[in-house]
Amino acid sequence: MAMSKEELKAAILKKAQTAAKPQLYVKDFYECDPDSKPRDVKNAANDLVKEGKMDFWSSGSTTMYAAKGRAKDEEHRG
Amino acid sequence: MPKHDTPLLDELEKGPWPSFVTDIKRQAATKPECWDILGQLELSYRDKITHWKHGGIVGVFGYGGGIVGRYSDVPTKFPGVAHFHTVRLNQPSGMYYSTAKLRAICDLWQKYGSGMTNMHGSTGDLVLLGTTTPNLEPLFYELTHNLNQDLGGSGSNLRTPSCCLGKSRCEWACIDTQAVCYAMTMKYQDEIHRPAFPYKFKFKFSGCPNDCVASIARSDLSVIGTWRDNIRIDQAAVKKYLSGEYKSNAGAHSGRDWGKFDIKKEVVNLCPTKCMHMEGDTLKIDDAECTRCMHCINVMPRALRPGAEQGATILVGAKAPILDGAQFATMIIPFMKVDAENEFEDLVNLIEGIWDWWMENGKNRERVGESIQRVGLPTFLKVLNVEPIPQHIREPRSNPYVFWESEEVEGGWDRDVREFRKRHAQ
Numbered sequence: 001m002a003m004s005k006e007e008l009k010a011a012i013l014k015k016a017q018t019a020a021k022p023q024l025y026v027k028d029f030y031e032c033d034p035d036s037k038p039r040d041v042k043n044a045a046n047d048l049v050k051e052g053k054m055d056f057w058s059s060g061s062t063t064m065y066a067a068k069g070r071a072k073d074e075e076h077r078g
Numbered sequence: 079m080p081k082h083d084t085p086l087l088d089e090l091e092k093g094p095w096p097s098f099v100t101d102i103k104r105q106a107a108t109k110p111e112c113w114d115i116l117g118q119l120e121l122s123y124r125d126k127i128t129h130w131k132h133g134g135i136v137g138v139f140g141y142g143g144g145i146v147g148r149y150s151d152v153p154t155k156f157p158g159v160a161h162f163h164t165v166r167l168n169q170p171s172g173m174y175y176s177t178a179k180l181r182a183i184c185d186l187w188q189k190y191g192s193g194m195t196n197m198h199g200s201t202g203d204l205v206l207l208g209t210t211t212p213n214l215e216p217l218f219y220e221l222t223h224n225l226n227q228d229l230g231g232s233g234s235n236l237r238t239p240s241c242c243l244g245k246s247r248c249e250w251a252c253i254d255t256q257a258v259c260y261a262m263t264m265k266y267q268d269e270i271h272r273p274a275f276p277y278k279f280k281f282k283f284s285g286c287p288n289d290c291v292a293s294i295a296r297s298d299l300s301v302i303g304t305w306r307d308n309i310r311i312d313q314a315a316v317k318k319y320l321s322g323e324y325k326s327n328a329g330a331h332s333g334r335d336w337g338k339f340d341i342k343k344e345v346v347n348l349c350p351t352k353c354m355h356m357e358g359d360t361l362k363i364d365d366a367e368c369t370r371c372m373h374c375i376n377v378m379p380r381a382l383r384p385g386a387e388q389g390a391t392i393l394v395g396a397k398a399p400i401l402d403g404a405q406f407a408t409m410i411i412p413f414m415k416v417d418a419e420n421e422f423e424d425l426v427n428l429i430e431g432i433w434d435w436w437m438e439n440g441k442n443r444e445r446v447g448e449s450i451q452r453v454g455l456p457t458f459l460k461v462l463n464v465e466p467i468p469q470h471i472r473e474p475r476s477n478p479y480v481f482w483e484s485e486e487v488e489g490g491w492d493r494d495v496r497e498f499r500k501r502h503a504q
Binding site: 027039063065066 | 272
């Protein structure tokens with residue numbers, strides 16, 4: 001059975017905060033709940049962005065998600 | 079007064095053609111940061127490497143697209159372009175603007191950005207080049223609240239849908255491209271603004287097979303207007319082309335004397351499927367063999383018109399050469415009615431079927447055309463419940479494209495692939 005939206009958001013946030021890589025593709029969150037549909041996972045990740053707990057990181061051609069504070073702008077890279 | 083010496087760029091002002099260097103210098107008179115664009119570009123020409131970095135968390139609240147972060151890697155030398163973000167605006171269908179709207183956008187960009195624009199980007203957006211992070215939210219507020227203007231797509235989103243002029247100006251349009259483009263833009267706002275996909279996804283709508291937005295080469299989902307009955311022929315007008323009363327190609331090539339119009343040489347013999355011939359001064363077309371190349375219609379627009387039973391061909395999977403090579407779209411649905419009356423229901427069902435499969439099965443940074451190549455067209459067709467047809471195959475007469483599954487044949491069969499490979503090395 002698929003997780004509730006709040007459970008899914010908690011699982012996504014935990015993965016975003018603890019994954020070795022600071023930025024993750026939306027597909028990387030599918031494994032948080034294999035029973036949830038991809039669209040539900042995307043919606044939950046977007047809710048976390050709206051709540052200020054996650055950020056979008058985009059190269060311009062690809063977009064990834066990161067827990068607040070983990071991703072950096074190119075401005076701050078060498 | 080130039081802020082940097084730019085001898086290499088100055089060379090680009092010497093030809094007879096318009097120069098972007100001259101344009102940027104002119105813009106620098108009111109926007110001094112534009113001198114730093116020229117300075118940095120001169121440095122890039124000398125170093126033979128870009129000095130731009132792109133990407134990051136920059137954007138406007140709630141949107142996962144529309145802004146592309148861009149930074150100089152030599153900001154102390156060129157502080158005017160330390161931040162130089164790109165803003166993509168969703169262009170109107172067919173790129174029709176009022177001058178008042180264009181002035182308002184340019185005034186706003188003069189206020190919050192460099193004043194430089196790219197009309198239009200290859201996806202179709204109106205591209206505003208160069209602003210700073212603090213200016214993004216105020217710019218977005220004014221765009222949306224005062225100009226009723228939204229951002230376009232970027233990143234792993236549905237990119238801004240685009241279309242040709244369609245029925246607004248073109249007699250060949252077989253579908254109302256502007257209506258379907260607008261409807262899909264409004265229906266899929268969430269997909270445009272919030273990243274949902276493994277990679278970018280583009281829609282493009284062309285009214286006829288001339289495909290003026292090059293959807294067949296540039297979009298993941300290409301909708302091209304077509305007809306399924308016969309090309310409409312006005313034989314009296316054919317005779318007027320033959321007599322020279324009507325100019326071929328609507329007079330487009332009349333600047334030079336090409337000699338008398340020769341229908342055999344210029345139309346009949348150039349038909350790719352050889353489906354036309356002349357009987358005296360009457361033009362005959364075997365429409366079952368027509369591939370909708372549009373050549374005859376383009377040459378004799380007053381004599382030939384697309385058929386009356388109109389709809390669209392749907393193709394999937396074009397892309398530019400990022401990972402593999404460039405790839406044209408593959409025809410999936412030869413003919414589909416594209417009607418606003420049922421809110422484009424058939425098209426919507428197809429789009430959502432493709433997305434549901436691709437979101438689950440596409441790899442990160444894999445365009446849908448690459449996913450199809452990886453799994454094979456038969457698998458993709460099965461996902462969409464589309465029956466394979468000869469038109470899916472380049473050479474249907476020599477390609478045994480019909481495959482049977484064991485459960486589709488009475489009695490079925492068992493097959494041990496390893497045993498088979500022992501006898502038939504791959």
